[in-house]
Amino acid sequence: MSVQERKQRERADRERLIVATARELAEQQGWDAVTTRRLAERIEYSQPVLYSHFRGKREIIGAVALQGATEMAVAMRAATAAADGPRARVAALARAYLDFAERNPAVYDALFQLDGGLAYAQEDTPEPLKDAFAALLECLGEVAGDGVDQALFTETFWAALHGLATLTRAGRLPREDAEWRVELLVDRLAIV
Amino acid sequence: MSVQERKQRERADRERLIVATARELAEQQGWDAVTTRRLAERIEYSQPVLYSHFRGKREIIGAVALQGATEMAVAMRAATAAADGPRARVAALARAYLDFAERNPAVYDALFQLDGGLAYAQEDTPEPLKDAFAALLECLGEVAGDGVDQALFTETFWAALHGLATLTRAGRLPREDAEWRVELLVDRLAIV
DNA sequence: CTCCCTTGTCTAGCGGTGCTAGCATCGAAT
DNA sequence: ATTCGATGCTAGCACCGCTAGACAAGGGAG
Numbered sequence: 001m002s003v004q005e006r007k008q009r010e011r012a013d014r015e016r017l018i019v020a021t022a023r024e025l026a027e028q029q030g031w032d033a034v035t036t037r038r039l040a041e042r043i044e045y046s047q048p049v050l051y052s053h054f055r056g057k058r059e060i061i062g063a064v065a066l067q068g069a070t071e072m073a074v075a076m077r078a079a080t081a082a083a084d085g086p087r088a089r090v091a092a093l094a095r096a097y098l099d100f101a102e103r104n105p106a107v108y109d110a111l112f113q114l115d116g117g118l119a120y121a122q123e124d125t126p127e128p129l130k131d132a133f134a135a136l137l138e139c140l141g142e143v144a145g146d147g148v149d150q151a152l153f154t155e156t157f158w159a160a161l162h163g164l165a166t167l168t169r170a171g172r173l174p175r176e177d178a179e180w181r182v183e184l185l186v187d188r189l190a191i192v
Numbered sequence: 193m194s195v196q197e198r199k200q201r202e203r204a205d206r207e208r209l210i211v212a213t214a215r216e217l218a219e220q221q222g223w224d225a226v227t228t229r230r231l232a233e234r235i236e237y238s239q240p241v242l243y244s245h246f247r248g249k250r251e252i253i254g255a256v257a258l259q260g261a262t263e264m265a266v267a268m269r270a271a272t273a274a275a276d277g278p279r280a281r282v283a284a285l286a287r288a289y290l291d292f293a294e295r296n297p298a299v300y301d302a303l304f305q306l307d308g309g310l311a312y313a314q315e316d317t318p319e320p321l322k323d324a325f326a327a328l329l330e331c332l333g334e335v336a337g338d339g340v341d342q343a344l345f346t347e348t349f350w351a352a353l354h355g356l357a358t359l360t361r362a363g364r365l366p367r368e369d370a371e372w373r374v375e376l377l378v379d380r381l382a383i384v
Numbered sequence: 385c386t387c388c389c390t391t392g393t394c395t396a397g398c399g400g401t402g403c404t405a406g407c408a409t410c411g412a413a414t
Numbered sequence: 415a416t417t418c419g420a421t422g423c424t425a426g427c428a429c430c431g432c433t434a435g436a437c438a439a440g441g442g443a444g
Contacts, residue, residue: 007391036431046394048433057431112364120364148376155365156356156373163355164348172304172312173347181348184340189380195412199420228402238423240404249402 015053017043019063026064026106031114034060055117062116068107069128072100073135080139090190093139094161094182101165108169112162133158145191160185207245209235211255218256218298223306226252247309254308260299261320264292265327272331282382285331286353286374293357300361304354325350337383352377 021042025034036057040047054060079096083089101108110116119125137154144153164181167173173181213234217226228249232239246252271288275281293300302308311317329346336345356373359365365373 035429037429047431048395049393051432052392112359112362120362121366152369152372153376155359155369156352156376159355159359159365159373160348160352160377161355162359163351163353166358167304167347167351167354170304170312173351174313177344177347180341180344181351184345184348185352227400229400239402240424241422243403244421 011053014043014045014049018050018053018060019067022060023064023067023107023110026110027104031061031106031109058115058117061110061114062118064107065110065114065116065118066126066128068104068111069126069132071104071107072097072111073128073132075100076132076135076139080135086143087186087190087192089139090143091182091186093136094186097136097161098165098168098178098182101169105169108165113166140190143190143192157185157189160189203245206235206237206241210242210245210252211259214252215256215259215298215302218302219296223253223298223301250307250309253302253306254310256299257302257306257308257310258318258320260296260303261318261324263296263299264289264303265320265324267292268324268327268331272327278335279378279382279384281331282335283374283378285328286378289328289353290357290360290370290374293361297361300357305358332382335382335384349377349381352381 018039022034022039025039025042034057036047036050039060040050043049050060054063076093076096079092080089083092118129120129133154136158137150140154140157141150144150164173164178164185168175168178210231214226214231217231217234226249228239228242231252232242235241242252246255268285268288271284272281275284310321312321325346328350329342332346332349333342336342356365356370356377360367360370
């Protein structure tokens with residue numbers, strides 16, 4: 001039995017290595033540079049090994065996305081926990097969100113820009129994704145305002161953050177006044 | 193002289209044909225299906241002809257984007273012109289924006305999601321892009337609120353719309369409550 | 385201890401991609 | 415009529431995601 005266990009462990013290790021390497025490569029040179037050939041070379045195995053762990057490149061992107069969702073939820077909860085009062089909490093949340101997107105562009109892309117084959121906003125949505133949304137909801141729910149559905153409010157606020165994150169990163173919005181835009185968003189959307 | 197003129201005209205026609213065909217193909221089957229081979233076959237020329245008009249696929253995407261920007265500006269101005277009062281104008285603008293994104297997903301992608309090699313938010317930004325932003329600004333400027341920079345407000349509002357458009361289209365947001373989210377956005381962001 | 389068979393990995397290759405070098409053809413100008 | 419430049423073609427490069435099939439290593443049965 002112990003032999004099988006060891007093999008299973010080694011296999012799990014290798015899977016983690018694949019995901020970590022894909023993520024690293026994507027952050028360094030963008031997802032376009034993450035080809036199965038390059039990835040295989042970096043983990044020092046041949047291409048087909050990747051396909052014994054994942055159905056294809058898309059599933060590898062999905063794995064990075066799930067990892068990122070977990071980290072993002074942690075980052076957002078840490079930021080809101082350190083802030084006093086609803087207004088400050090929302091501002092901290094927004095900054096944490098945009099900061100994460102800025103610091104981990106490849107992970108953010110895997111989550112919200114690329115097709116990782118994951119289900120969103122459904123019953124079979126993976127737990128990490130649901131939890132990341134829950135982290136948003138916990139903070140934003142308390143500023144939705146009376147008679148406003150908290151989930152819908154959260155979705156709308158999230159969409160606004162997502163728009164800022166992507167347009168800024170793609171050079172569609174000048175980077176300089178980013179902080180100002182966040183302030184405006186929080187001031188107007190959140191009801192103290 | 194007339195011979196050269198005729199040739200120039202035919203060349204311009206062919207360039208328009210390339211852009212129109214690329215757009216059509218992208219709307220029908222997505223940008224992934226727009227390969228230089230397929231595109232060449234549809235216009236009934238060989239691949240290298242494409243490269244005598246455009247540097248590469250990216251520039252073709254850029255051409256579709258510019259065309260789309262012009263149309264989008266027209267659509268937004270038409271929508272706002274038909275509405276009475278600032279509040280109604282902003283709501284009409286938002287709906288027109290999202291409607292355009294929904295009806296022309298490939299063009300929207302070319303504009304805001306893909307790399308068409310265009311400069312955004314700079315001096316050398318192509319005129320159609322500047323004009324599309326101007327169309328947003330014309331309407332949104334009047335609801336920015338006192339002491340708030342109109343351009344920055346417009347950028348923020350635009351980002352929110354962009355977030356809604358992309359997340360909805362990617363299945364990250366359920367489609368059902370789209371209208372409700374627009375209402376919330378307009379009510380909260382616009383200052384009557 | 386030897387044989388077999390499973391398990392795991394690799395090499396090689398398929399059909400596709402964006403893009404380009406170099407040849408052939410055609411038409412205008414001499 | 416002949417030259418010559420413009421123009422579009424065929425063929426091919428290096429790369430992509432993915433997979434079939436050969437091959438070696440290792441544990442279990444006799």
